[in-house]
Amino acid sequence: QVRLLESGGGSVNNGGSLTLSCTPSVSIYTTNCMGWFRQAPGKEREGVASLYKRTGATSYTDSVKGRFTLSREQNTLSLQMNNLKAEDTGTYYCAADFRLGNTCSYDGPFQLFGQGTQVTVSS
Numbered sequence: 001q002v003r004l005l006e007s008g009g010g011s012v013n014n015g016g017s018l019t020l021s022c023t024p025s026v027s028i029y030t031t032n033c034m035g036w037f038r039q040a041p042g043k044e045r046e047g048v049a050s051l052y053k054r055t056g057a058t059s060y061t062d063s064v065k066g067r068f069t070l071s072r073e074q075n076t077l078s079l080q081m082n083n084l085k086a087e088d089t090g091t092y093y094c095a096a097d098f099r100l101g102n103t104c105s106y107d108g109p110f111q112l113f114g115q116g117t118q119v120t121v122s123s
Contacts (some may be wrong), residue, residue, distance in 0.1 A: 002026050002112060004094040009117030012084055018119060020079040022094030028075045029053065033071070033104030035099040037078050037113070040090035047107035048092070049079060059106045063087070086123040091116040 008020040017071040019034065028034070035050030049060045049070040058070045060073065095110035102109060 002096075002098075004096055004112060004114035006092070006094045006099045006114045006117045009092060009119050011122065012122040014084065014086060014121060014123045016084050017080070017082045017120070018084065019081065020080075020092055020094075020117060020119075022077040022114060023075055024096060028072065028077065029097045031098055032100050032102050033110070034072075034077045035095050035104075035106055035108075035110065037095055037110075038088075038090040038119070039093070039116075040087070043090075045093070047105070050104050050108075051077065051105045052104035057104070059104070061106050081119070084119075084121045086121050088119060089121050090119060092119055 003025040005023045033052055036048040037045050038048050039045040051058050051070050067083045070076050093116045094114035096112045097110045
């Protein structure tokens with residue numbers, strides 16, 4: 001069973017930075033698309049960022065553009081989050097899609113999600 005192993009969550013003050021990491025239990029190169037979703041308390045889960053394996057193209061939801069950067073190094077997907085705001089608080093989930101030929105965007109489609117890691121930003 002393929003798993004996505006997340007790490008890097010934590011608590012920071014407004015304006016701080018965190019880096020989230022996701023390592024799949026298989027080669028990252030078997031994925032078509034990888035990304036991150038998040039869910040704030042009382043809100044629906046929303047897509048944050050994605051990386052398309054074939055081209056390396058990234059996409060981001062508007063609220064994080066210019067602050068978050070998604071990258072891939074060896075078998076790990078990293079989300080660098082700078083200038084964090086209180087509204088970035090939530091549980092962040094790594095996501096992957098293995099279906100070649102699918103599109104890849106920050107809002108999906110994704111087949112598999114990790115267990116989540118908590119990010120808390122205090123104002």
